[in-house]
Amino acid sequence: MGTGVSTKCRKCQNQETYLFGVGMIYWDLSNIISFFTPGVQKKVLELEEIYRFEEVDYSHDLFECIHCDTAHSRLSLEIKYSGNLVYKPQYKCYECKRKLKPTNRDVGSFKCRKCFSYDLEETNYINWD
Numbered sequence: 001m002g003t004g005v006s007t008k009c010r011k012c013q014n015q016e017t018y019l020f021g022v023g024m025i026y027w028d029l030s031n032i033i034s035f036f037t038p039g040v041q042k043k044v045l046e047l048e049e050i051y052r053f054e055e056v057d058y059s060h061d062l063f064e065c066i067h068c069d070t071a072h073s074r075l076s077l078e079i080k081y082s083g084n085l086v087y088k089p090q091y092k093c094y095e096c097k098r099k100l101k102p103t104n105r106d107v108g109s110f111k112c113r114k115c116f117s118y119d120l121e122e123t124n125y126i127n128w129d
């Protein structure tokens with residue numbers, strides 16, 4: 001079961017939800033392949049045709065954009081194949097298009113993605129399947 005947290009901006013009222021972990025249908029990559037962007041899906045299928053995957057890891061995680069100091073929830077993916085090769089898609093910030101990096105910070109400590117002020121309040125904790 002996965003968890004999540006919702007935030008609301010005290011200034012502009014914008015709401016966002018961030019998901020963490022994996023749900024029930026996540027036991028096989030083919031069940032959730034459609035959750036990835038078309039580019040990632042294509043790459044996975046290409047690799048799958050040539051190689052046997054040794055290890056596949058995926059989970060909704062929190063990423064941060066260092067440039068605009070915003071939080072983003074993305075489905076991370078790591079595929080180990082052919083000995084020591086690793087495929088790991090790079091995620092980009094929707095706002096400024098720079099690369100995101102994984103983070104352990106609280107979502108409430110980031111800027112609002114709409115008005116860019118530090119006014120986020122964590123409103124809701126959720127469990128999902």
Ligand SMILES: [Zn+2]
Binds near residue numbers: 009011012014112114
């Ligand atoms: Zn705001």
Ligand SMILES: [Zn+2]
Binds near residue numbers: 093094095097098
């Ligand atoms: Zn950004």
